[in-house]
Structure formats: C-alpha cells, structure tokens
Amino acid sequence: MTHTEIDSLVKSWIIDSATRPANPRVQQVVLRLVSDLCKAIEDLDIQASEFWKGLEYLSAAGARNELGLLTPGLGLERFIDIRADEAEAKAGLAGGTPRTIEGPLYVAGAPESKGFARLDDGSESDKAEVLFMQGTVYGADGKPLPNTKVEVWHANLLGNYSFFDQTQSSFNLRRSIITDENGRYQFRSIMPMGYGCPPDGTTQQLLDLLGRHGRRPAHIHFFVTADGHRKLTTQINIDGDEYLWDDFAFASREGLVPAVTRISAPDQISAKDLNAPFASIDFDFHLYADTAKAPSAEVERNRAAA
Template identity: 45%
Template structure:
C-alpha cells in the first residue's frame, strides 16, 4: 500500500531538525542546502514508493562508489560536469565575456606537477609498443588575433590502451603529461602518441549505474588542456579526434563541434625530419583563442581536489 507523508507537519518539523535549523552552530548555507537536498529525496521516496530494500541497495552502491573513488567518474556520466559548464557559459554571457575557444569538462584525471618545457616538449616515454606518433601543435592567440607569448598550456591524455599515468601503475611517472610555455609567436608543440578512447571499468559501480539507465560508459579519443596567461580567462577544454565511433555518443557529454579536430597523416621523410621524428606521424593542430579579462578570479582554474595538487584553502 502506497502512503504519502512528506507534506505532514511531523515530517516538515523533522526535516528542520535533521538540517540543524534548531542549532546555533554550523553553516547557514550548508543547512539550507542539506535541507533542500533531503526534502527532495524524502519527497522522491514518497512519490516513487521507494522500498527499504531499494534504499539500502542504493546505500551499498554509494559505499562501493566511494571505496573505488568512482564518484569523480560517475559525476560526468550523470551530466554534472557538463551542467556546471553550461552554468559557467551562462555566467560569461551575463558578464559580457564573449569569444575564445569554448570550454568543456576537466574530468577526474588531471595530475599536478607535470614537467614544464619552453615551446616544445616530448610527452611520451617511448615505451608504448602500439603508440602511433603524434605531433600536436597550435597557436595561442587572444580574441583580436594577437599571439599570447608565455601562455601555459597544460596537456594530458590517455595512452594507446586508454590508460592514464598515475592512475595506471604500468605507466611511468607523468607519461603523456606536460606543461608547455608558448614561444614569442604564441606557439606550442609536443611529440606524443595518438590516445585511445576508453570505457568505465566493466562491472564497476559506475558501469552498473549507467547500465540501469540503459547507457554505456565509453569515451571517444580526446586530449585535455588547461591554458592560462595573465590578463586572460583561464580555459579548461579538450579536443576530440575526428573519426572515433563515440565522438557524438560520449558518456561524459564533453563533445563540442568546435573542438573536433582532424588528424593529418604525414608520410614524407622530410616533414618528419623537420620535427625531429622518424617515420610517418599524425599531425594534430589545435589553435586556441583566449578571451581577455581583468578579473583575477577568472584567470585561474577553479579550486577542486586534484591529484598531487596542494590545497590552497
């Protein structure tokens, strides 16, 4: 038998107590947020007649997500990362900030402290037997088309099997992770390997949540970027390599048409020699446009827990 008790005075008084409204200490903002969150969940239990078995199965699944550090993996799959980007896009529009390369999600796999290079860097350690050589390059300009010298271009991506260093113990430290400072012409370049797309671990808590929604957990091949320079809005973005079957079916909702890049296969020995390469390679060109801003808070990436990054709180 379905019963509905949410709107009764007893439940409303109980919510106020649980949220700490009757206590002097704590954070008023935290109290309001928890009250709203619990109220929505209590009403959901009423509206869907959630059983104790369903509730505790969900608690167990949440415990598994936490134990496996998978909340950061599930969050983009449930659209939270993309929704936050949508909000920041709307905030930029309200501030009158326009132009520049579009943002897209950061994801959970950034690691602070990658080696830094001036102008050009090699990102891979040469140990991936299936790694196809990639020459990644581009120009960083402002919205007037002027080069931005000294911009910091932080790049990270997966290997040919879809694994990331630090999280994949088979890879060397900071493999496929570098920070490149642009030259006087605003140019950056990196020798690396073509990354592979990847999927969430099969049978993992994240996979089980997505399966319950009839969805997969696959991501297309992509390359992550942080780009920053004084006087310019910090940019968090990533490019998708054209041709991947999951380009427009990314479980993390990160694909944007403006960030889809074609790789150009080059077989001429002279072209390879100019770049210090041996044999055929794929050139990937990603030019970046930074919007100007004097607001200091917009010139740095937002704070969040990141691997090996010291807290500034």
C-alpha cells in the same frame, strides 16, 4: 506527506535544531538537498531496502574512487559547464574556445618546458602513431599570448593514465608547456585511444542498469592559464572515433574536434626526425579576459599530485 509538510519537517531537522552558530550556505544547500531527496522518496515510493542499497552503492563507488567517474557519467559535470557557459554569456563573453569537463585524471606537477615538449616516454612507439599537435594561444584582444601555461594530459594505447596506472613511467603523456614569444606551443606524443569505464566497476554497474555504454572517444585534456585571463579547462576529441558524438561523459562539443592530417611527404617526415608517416593536429586556444562579472573559472577540488 505533501511537499509542504516535507519542507517543514526537514527545516525542523536542519535549521530549527541548530544550537550553535552554523554556516548559512551549508545550511541552505543541505536543507534543499535533503528536502528534495525526501520528496523523491515520497513521490517514487522508494522502499527502505532500495534506499539502503543506494547508500551501499555510493559507499562502494567511493571505496573504488569512482565518484569522479560517476559524476560525468550522469551528466552532472556537463551541467556545471553549461551553467558556467551561461554565466560567461551573461557577462558578455563570447567567441572563446569552448570549455568541457576536466574529468578525474589530472595530476599536478608535470614537467615544464618552453614552446615544445615530448609527452610520451617511447614505451609504445612500436605500436603507436606519432602525433604532433601545435597552435597559438590568443588573448582577449586577439593577440598571441606569450608565457601561457598549456597543461596537457591523455591516455596511452590501453586507455590508461600515468600515475593511476602504476605500470607507466612518471608523468608519461603529461606535460606543461609555456608558450614561446609568439604564443606558440607544440608537442610530440602518440595518438591516444578511446576507452571505457572499468567493466567491473560501480559506474559501469549503474550504466548497465540504465541501458547505457561507458565508452569515451579518444581525447586530449588541457588546462590553459595566462595572467589577466580566465583559466580554460577543455579537451579535444580525435576526429573519426566511433564514439566521437556518443561520449558517455557528454564532453563532446562543436569546436573541439580539429582535423587530423596524416603527413607522408618524405621531407616533412625527415624534418621531424622520423622514418614513417605521422599525424598532425593544428589547434588554437582563445581565452577570455578576467572579469568580476562571472564566477571564477578556477575550480577548487582535490586533485592528484606526484
């Protein structure tokens, strides 16, 4: 069939067959997606067995709760970010901290504190490098932003996240920090490790067929939210990681790889109430002002809550 014939046929299925009031936006999106899929089936000569195997794969990915992992692995979540960057640039917004993907592992309800928080529960202290990370949140006017919520979460030394990994304590390596009167935040944690997709999972199964690895560099996630400003969704990568610029989720970006400083001076170690050297990262966040000229930076999606 020609593409014109396919468009006409799919319109008869999706639009012309409606006998009750419909949602125009849903009609528009479904019409386009089904039309494009039918064209791909025609152009690539996709056979019936291939089609049904594809549906079986998506069902299996859903059953394993891996669609949220497959989405960044195929670049789709990065593409959504690219479009958001373009919308903000068109609205005249520039110079803020780069956004990057949220991923599927946020959990709402993390304990909240003012200015400082310790993220880890101490269960990996004998194996982990202590990390202190600190900085200032700046508003659109370039001034520090007190009372900004900085939500932070990251993986443990095995690359696992609390809540999804039931062996960890509740909200381990997850906190919400409210910036102090100077717009400052700081937390103590452990240096996270990079990790890969579950080797027996559906995401890695497809990546294998595509000749790709499923590894992520070590990273730390953030939501940064302040009144009158656009919510920032981002993450920083740990400099020196083998997969720093080879992230299967395409989340690595310039401006999100801060320097890691190793502190070994006895007075600084003592000041942190430690007895061994530690790592330190300085990182400031720069937010954009709210504007009606760009789509909302608040993404509506189902998220875990504990």
